[in-house]
Every structure is written in structure tokens, then in C-alpha cells.
Amino acid sequence: MKFFVDTANLDDIREVNDLGILDGVTTNPSLMAKEGIKGHDNILKHYQTICEIVKGDVSAEVISTDLDGMLNDAELLADIAPNIVVKIPMIKEGLKAIKILTSREIKTNCTLVFSAGQAILAAKAGATYISPFLGRLDDISRDGIQLVEQLVQIFNMHAYKTEILAASIRSPMHIIQCAEIGADVVTCPPDSILKLLNHPLTDIGLKNFLADYNKSQA
Numbered sequence: 065m066k067f068f069v070d071t072a073n074l075d076d077i078r079e080v081n082d083l084g085i086l087d088g089v090t091t092n093p094s095l096m097a098k099e100g101i102k103g104h105d106n107i108l109k110h111y112q113t114i115c116e117i118v119k120g121d122v123s124a125e126v127i128s129t130d131l132d133g134m135l136n137d138a139e140l141l142a143d144i145a146p147n148i149v150v151k152i153p154m155i156k157e158g159l160k161a162i163k164i165l166t167s168r169e170i171k172t173n174c175t176l177v178f179s180a181g182q183a184i185l186a187a188k189a190g191a192t193y194i195s196p197f198l199g200r201l202d203d204i205s206r207d208g209i210q211l212v213e214q215l216v217q218i219f220n221m222h223a224y225k226t227e228i229l230a231a232s233i234r235s236p237m238h239i240i241q242c243a244e245i246g247a248d249v250v251t252c253p254p255d256s257i258l259k260l261l262n263h264p265l266t267d268i269g270l271k272n273f274l275a276d277y278n279k280s281q282a
Contacts (some may be wrong), residue, residue: 065243068120068251070231072099072110076254077117088120090173090195090231090251092151093127108144115145122163123173123193123251125151126161134161149192151175154182154236159189166190173229183215187226193249198242199232209238220246236260 066087069080072095080086091114094156101110111124124144126137134157138150149171152158162172166189173193178201186194196215198208202230227248233239236259242250 066120066249067257068123068229068249069254069257070095070233070251072096072101072114072115072255072268073254074117075247077114080254080257081118085257086118087119087249087253088122088149089114089118090123090151090229092175108140111141111148112144115147116118119147120157121149121171121192123149123151123175125175129155129157130154131157134158135164138165138170138172141174149173151195152191154178154186159185162186162189162191166169166192166258178211180211180214180218183226183228184218187219187224191226193227193229195229195231195251197232198230199234201232202234207233209241209245212242212247213282216246251271 067085068088068090069077069086070090071077072091077089096107100108115122124141126134128137134152141148141150147264150165151173152161154174154176162174165172171192173195174191175195177183177194177196183194196211201211212228212230229249229251230242230247231251231259233250233252233256236256239250239256240254
């Protein structure tokens with residue numbers, strides 16, 4: 065399972081990348097705004113900087129909702145770097161855009177997926193990734209993990225090449241559950257990934273090892 069980090073913060077991206085386990089990055093307009101990145105040109109430059117830090121796929125989102133606008137946005141984003149993946153919303157015009165961009169050999173990530181039906185349509189259109197939003201489903205008392213499990217079964221059965229990119233991750237447990245059911249990718253806040261490092265028995269064990277070593281040197 066690949067690990068993507070869901071942020072536009074360059075320091076956070078570098079921190080996780082330095083661990084040697086980062087496979088890519090996902091971003092969106094909300095994450096850009098959170099970092100104070102304003103203006104079209106500045107946003108494009110920020111994407112370029114992220115692509116220089118990370119070798120893997122970097123998802124950059126279109127801001128248009130009509131077909132021509134999405135295609136124009138996609139071409140601008142794809143020109144930034146070879147590892148850009150264009151995020152397209154799961155709407156009717158978005159589905160058309162995914163089909164066209166796939167024919168142009170531009171990678172796509174169909175975002176805001178909340179049902180198996182939506183995911184199947186995106187896979188049929190040729191999306192590189194589909195992003196089911198687990199946490200947002202959980203927020204309305206639906207089981208996000210159950211959706212990912214359903215998608216894994218369907219995609220395996222029909223040999224879809226589209227990768228399942230579990231998004232809206234809220235905790236380290238979400239990451240473990242996604243790994244257990246066979247998600248291709250998880251995209252997470254940096255904190256959720258870093259929390260996987262922690263276990264009290266590791267801390268106690270290390271403390272004891274160091275204490276015993278110090279005693280042997282006395």
C-alpha cells in the first residue's frame with residue numbers, strides 16, 4: 065500500500081519524505097488556502113515546488129466545473145511536472161473530462177467519491193485513481209471503510225486498473241484498516257502517519273535497553 069500525504073505544507077511534506085516512506089502527495093484548494101497560498105500563479109508555483117520535493121505522484125485539483133474549463137485547467141497543471149496527477153470532481157462533466165484526459169495520457173484522480181456506483185463510472189472512464197472519502201462518510205454515520213472494502217472486491221473482480229486511493233483519513237486506525245482490506249493507496253494528514261511510529265512498549269523497551277547499557281559502562 066502506498067502512502068501519500070494530504071497537505072500543502074512544505075515542511076510537513078519534507079518531514080514525511082525524509083522518513084523514506086512517502087510515495088506521493090494530494091492537495092486541494094482548501095489545503096492551499098490553509099497555507100496562505102493565493103493567486104493562480106502562486107498556486108502553480110507551489111505545486112511545482114512540491115513536485116521537486118516528491119518523486120511520486122502529486123495530485124493537483126482543477127477549479128472549473130465545466131468540461132472545457134476542466135480540460136484547460138488540466139493541461140496547465142499537467143505542464144508543471146511529469147508527476148502531476150489532475151484531480152477531477154465526480155460530476156457528469158468530470159467523467160467526460162477523465163475520459164478525454166486519459167486518451168491524452170494525462171493521469172487523473174477522481175475525487176469526492178462516496179459510492180461504489182461513482183467509483184465504477186470513474187474506473188470505466190479510465191481514471192488513474194479514485195478517492196473515496198472515508199472520514200466524511202463516517203461523519204454522516206456511514207461506514208467509509210466498508211465502502212473501500214466493497215471497491216477492492218469490485219475492482220479485483222473486474223480487473224480495473226484504477227487504483228483505490230483512500231482519502232479523508234482521520235486516524236492511524238483508518239490507515240491500518242485500509243491496509244487490511246487492500247486499498248492501493250492512503251492519503252493522510254502528516255500527523256496520522258507520524259502517529260504510526262508510536263507505541264508505549266517501544267518507549268519502555270528503548271529506555272530499558274539504554275539503562276542497561278549505561279550500567280554496563282559504569
